[in-house]
Amino acid sequence: GDSVTQMEGPVTLSEEAFLTINCTYTATGYPSLFWYVQYPGEGLQLLLKATKADDKGSNKGFEATYRKETTSFHLEKGSVQVSDSAVYFCALTRDDKIIFGKGTRLHILP
């Protein structure tokens, strides 16, 4: 069945470091791909999405490119801030539902 695999955390970086969180997927057809973020004590919220191959989603300095040839959707940010500390979920759509990865916790040190 369809699935999403993302790197296990926690990931700890210093402020202004470059961030990459890897995400690969297994799916038939052409799913839409998402990154959601969960700040402490809150529900998930959409960070960015891409709906077809080679699309780049971007928001708040984060970017991810839909790579069908490598079945990947890696999340990147050039310079992280303490306020980016959160849990990040990669996800894909399948019919009526979204399938989530297990999440990657990110800690940013000042």
Place this chain on the structure above:
Amino acid sequence: DAGITQSPRYKITETGRQVTLMCHQTWSHSYMFWYRQDLGHGLRLIYYSAAADITDKGEVPDGYVVSRSKTENFPLTLESATRSQTSVYFCASTRGRGSYEQYFGPGTRLTVT
């Protein structure tokens, strides 16, 4: 207020008791979902609904019951709570299938003693 709300935010109950978690959204979204979030498992889908009076099982439906008599409400009932159902429960809604964003509620932290 507009949005998606859940109640209660925190609940402690005993094994064997029935518990109902409430979810309400004000956007008239067609689809609503219930997830549980546990360490090491991420989010797992319990049940979802494509419209009023239409519900379907997700990945982990055992021990849970849902109903959807009105578009805006999607309550989740634990008929006889067990300790393994201790978790954080999230409700979400979305306008439709495919690439539409899911909007999440703030969650209910449930502890079963």
